[in-house]
Amino acid sequence: MDVQVDDSSFRSIQMNRDLNNVVTKEIVKLQLNSTSSSHKNCCICSDDFLKNAANISSEDRYFIFFTRNIWILEGARCCSDHLVNHQLKQEAIDQIKQVPIRQEELNSADVQLLLNKSQIILENQNKKFNFGDLLGLTDDEYRLLTSLSKDDFNEFVKTVSSSGIRNSSNPSIRTAIGIYLCKIRLGISNRFLACMFQLPDKKTVSRIIDSARQAILRSFVPYNLGFEHITRHDVINHHTITVA
Structure with missing residues (x-):
């Protein structure tokens, strides 16, 4: 069967294809403060890798770019001691050493992604109570809101995460546990x-609290509370006194 396409339609299709090719191949050259990029040295402290190294997440890369104006190349690695729960510690971010300004090439997709990430970071910074961001609250604020230190809260979330609680961006496991506490x-x-947490209504909060409570009952309570988490031998040796 023959299909006829008029010249105007063909030219329109061809122009759209050409435009898409131009947008895809468009390159922007920027002068950026950047870190070193090496598989032998940490991009945070510049020390040689003595222990296991880890890749810096894209979330941390964008956060550092927008808050400290330092560009970390994709695939850059750092000492594992600089991370907690796969995110950079605040002291590690403060420690970053930049190299002299150099030219970086970004395509149009990279620029669009930067714009999207900047909006997300701005929205998160506008939320005062944000457990989802490891850098969003100080240690004193963690103690005030949850009675746990920041490190204890991170460890608690890590334990509860093993229960299979559904992790989503809204809210995250950290936020659910934080609200419950x-x-x-x-x-x-x-x-x-x-x-406080900019949620739609009290019913949403109720569902979040119930989800967190069930996860804690499954993954934390049986191993830390009640007689099931301790043996008779431990009770006798460590939790009884000698009677004359």
């Missing part, structure tokens, strides 16, 4: 929690 620590209403 705020509830039992401060005793405030679900409506107030919804306001």
Whole structure:
């Protein structure tokens, strides 16, 4: 069967293809503060790798670019001691050493991604109570809101995450656990929690708290509370006194 296509339609299709090719191949050259890029040295402290090294996540790369104006190349590696839960510690971010300004080439897709990431970072920074961001709260704020130190909270989240609790960006496991701990620590209403964490309504808070509670009951309580988590031998040796 013969299909006829008029010249105007063909030219329109061809122009769209050409435009897409131009956009895809467009390269922007920028002068950026950058870190060193080596598989032998840490891009954070510049020391030789003595222990296991780890790649820096894209989230940390974009965060550092927008907050410290330092570009970290994709695939850059750092000492594993600089990370906690696969994210850079605050002291590691403060320690980053930049090399002299150099030219970096970004394509149009990279630029679009940078714009999207900048919007996400800006939105997160506007949220005062943000457990999802490892750098969003200080240690004192963690203690005030949850009664746990920042390190203890991170360890607690790591333990509860093994229960199979559903992890999503809204809210994250960290946020769900944080809201639950705020509830039992401060005793405030679900409506107030919804306001604090910018959630739609108190029903959403209720679902989040129930999900976190179930996860804690599965992965934490059986191994840390009650008689099931301790042996009779340990009770006799460490939790009894000698009677004359």
